[in-house]
Amino acid sequence: MIRRIPPRSGIAVSVPRGAVLTVIDPEGGQVSDMFAVAAGDPAEVLSNGRTLDYEETLRLTTGARLWSNRSRVMLTITEDTAPHHDFLLTPCSEDTFRHFYPDKPVHRGCFGNLAEALAPHGVVPAMIGTAFNIFMNVPVAPDGRLAVLPPGTRPGDLIRLRAEMDLIVGLTACSAYASNGGSFKPIDFSVMLAEGAATG
């Protein structure tokens, strides 16, 4: 079953070990911030630093693993049709709206959406670090400068990630202007259990 995340919102979903989470950009050009915690232990969280350390690349695509702050593999990317993802930048938040868009209304952003969705699972905001920013386009210039460009995804582009441990996954349809080329669109996802039965 494919579920839809409305624009500028977020959800949390249980993804048991062996299940495959599919995240789809239904219209193209939309980012989804993903943050994962170990089910039953919200102090074990997704870590960009551990992941970059062990995977030895910024270019995380099919075959790459996403690691926790305790050096355990949380997810493996099993399929990826998108041109890029980002694992450098934190979720947009009230603070980033004030910083980058001082003339626009403040929005709680992906950070606020993840914090609300993950709170019932015991996750405190201070533990929400850098999300894996699915479909986000953050090129690194030769001199190290970072840019945030519209995603190059086409409608239907997707990424599949297999859970390597029991997880609670927070997932958003991103709320920031720059990430999405100035528009806000939905994100679709599904969770397929190892046995082939859909859940969500």
Place this chain on the structure above:
Amino acid sequence: MIRRIPPRSGIAVSVPRGAVLTVIDPEGGQVSDMFAVAAGDPAEVLSNGRTLDYEETLRLTTGARLWSNRSRVMLTITEDTAPHHDFLLTPCSEDTFRHFYPDKPVHRGCFGNLAEALAPHGVVPAMIGTAFNIFMNVPVAPDGRLAVLPPGTRPGDLIRLRAEMDLIVGLTACSAYASNGGSFKPIDFSVMLAEGAATG
């Protein structure tokens, strides 16, 4: 007063707002992992994701600010003679020793050293994310691949950081082989109060 951190060890030091922390590579080719928390609130910690977001570059040098997970500026780099620093990779740890050096003795690494030094200040290990890896040489290839090369620092190279809030700073002389070109050397540091009086 200049203090010395012996090879493969770490310390924690109070750095009040306005004070300048100087970190020196006395022999050249040595990395120092730095992690900062707000004095009195160990849930506010240094954030590589927030820093990369707001500074918009991987190349953090004079003028750059290091930000907390609550989007407040913790430190400003006021002087920098070193060719590079890294803010992508997590501190070396027992796990990274097992992963990267399976035939060498396991060491608790910078992570263990930071955890011990910061524990008296209320910092739990799960809150120690990516450190600012002073003098570390992590080039990013055009295809996104990361390498860990020996630091290009010469004896006496240094970085100065001004505290923009009251901080507890954890600082190490790094324990990993690759970061330091296979050798382990000390790190020197000083804390100069705003008034000009030295402390430590």
